[in-house]
Amino acid sequence: MTAPSLETKLCGITLRNPVLAASGTFGYGIEFAELVDLNRLGGILTKGLSREPIAGNPAPRLWTTASGMMNSVGLQNVGVEAFIREKLPQLSRYKVPIFVNVFGYRPEDYVEVVRQLEDAEGVCAYELNVSCPNTDHGGIFFSNDPALLSDLLERVRPVATRPLFVKLSPNVSRIEPLAKAAEVAGADALSLVNTFVSLAIDVNTRMPRIGAGFGGLSGPAIKPIALRLVYEASQAVAIPIIGLGGIANGTDAAEFLIAGATAVQVGTASFIDPRAPLRVAQQLGRFLQRQNVARVSDLVGTLRFPHKQPQCKMKP
Numbered sequence: 001m002t003a004p005s006l007e008t009k010l011c012g013i014t015l016r017n018p019v020l021a022a023s024g025t026f027g028y029g030i031e032f033a034e035l036v037d038l039n040r041l042g043g044i045l046t047k048g049l050s051r052e053p054i055a056g057n058p059a060p061r062l063w064t065t066a067s068g069m070m071n072s073v074g075l076q077n078v079g080v081e082a083f084i085r086e087k088l089p090q091l092s093r094y095k096v097p098i099f100v101n102v103f104g105y106r107p108e109d110y111v112e113v114v115r116q117l118e119d120a121e122g123v124c125a126y127e128l129n130v131s132c133p134n135t136d137h138g139g140i141f142f143s144n145d146p147a148l149l150s151d152l153l154e155r156v157r158p159v160a161t162r163p164l165f166v167k168l169s170p171n172v173s174r175i176e177p178l179a180k181a182a183e184v185a186g187a188d189a190l191s192l193v194n195t196f197v198s199l200a201i202d203v204n205t206r207m208p209r210i211g212a213g214f215g216g217l218s219g220p221a222i223k224p225i226a227l228r229l230v231y232e233a234s235q236a237v238a239i240p241i242i243g244l245g246g247i248a249n250g251t252d253a254a255e256f257l258i259a260g261a262t263a264v265q266v267g268t269a270s271f272i273d274p275r276a277p278l279r280v281a282q283q284l285g286r287f288l289q290r291q292n293v294a295r296v297s298d299l300v301g302t303l304r305f306p307h308k309q310p311q312c313k314m315k316p
């Protein structure tokens, strides 16, 4: 068999492979240029950008757990203006699709960041991080309320000429209503999942291990839950899903594709090995070869249940 093709399409964008570097774990991309051949990546999701620069949360910001990592960086970033002026021109020299992660605390914040990015060259799509409290609505997270999510997207959609990915939170009891709300309000793709809210305690001081109190859990510990959420969302919507959560090797990536993801992202694994997204893509290629699968898209959504599809039913 000839070498399998890893090339795939995501919202009309051609990716040389379906493995992207996840937001917040790969800086603005350029910091990694000396360590990784950026031109060989499937794509880069930038660190989340806000309207104004943000200094971030007090230390400690990271804590390692038994099979994952907790963080509360506090969305530190240079702000959209500085990104467009200083980071994007350097990043645009590479032949790698750039996806800009955007967040805010009011719909106007998202609209303004996207509006400024619209005038910039070298951006393929936006990924909206909606795991933020809406300060106009008593701090309810956009990602937890289908009505708030719809309202946000209905305001951002008319401003964005590029594809809009919506990155959903896993901290919900059911993902389907959120996935559907995003699709109906104009999302072109969903990214699933962001981190899980978590707590680690220092028993000597009886204080949280993370300076800000709670942190977001990521890494291998969350993979099975992320896979379940990707599968459920893929059954609820027709738009593509970008799966992430604990992917550290090619088999992990294959699991997400089989569960229904069109592409995947690698996050925490890049902290251990900056070349992790490239290595995952290479391993995925070898997996396809061993399985006699010609194209990576042939793997997407091929999960087979031995019996009737499992449902979570409450006992009476």
Ligand SMILES: Cc1cc2nc3c(=O)[nH]c(=O)nc-3n(C[C@H](O)[C@H](O)[C@H](O)COP(=O)(O)O)c2cc1C
Pocket (backbone or CB within 6 Å): 022, 023, 024, 025, 047, 048, 069, 071, 073, 075, 101, 129, 167, 193, 194, 195, 217, 218, 219, 220, 222, 244, 245, 246, 247, 265, 266, 267, 268, 269
């Ligand atoms: C240190 C750190 C910073 C992150 N910053 C962002 C961010 O700015 N925007 C965002 O949407 N997700 C952010 N994330 C979440 C990741 O992109 C990803 O959704 C999550 O870590 C799960 O994937 P993983 O297990 O492969 O890391 C961050 C994660 C980490 C560990």
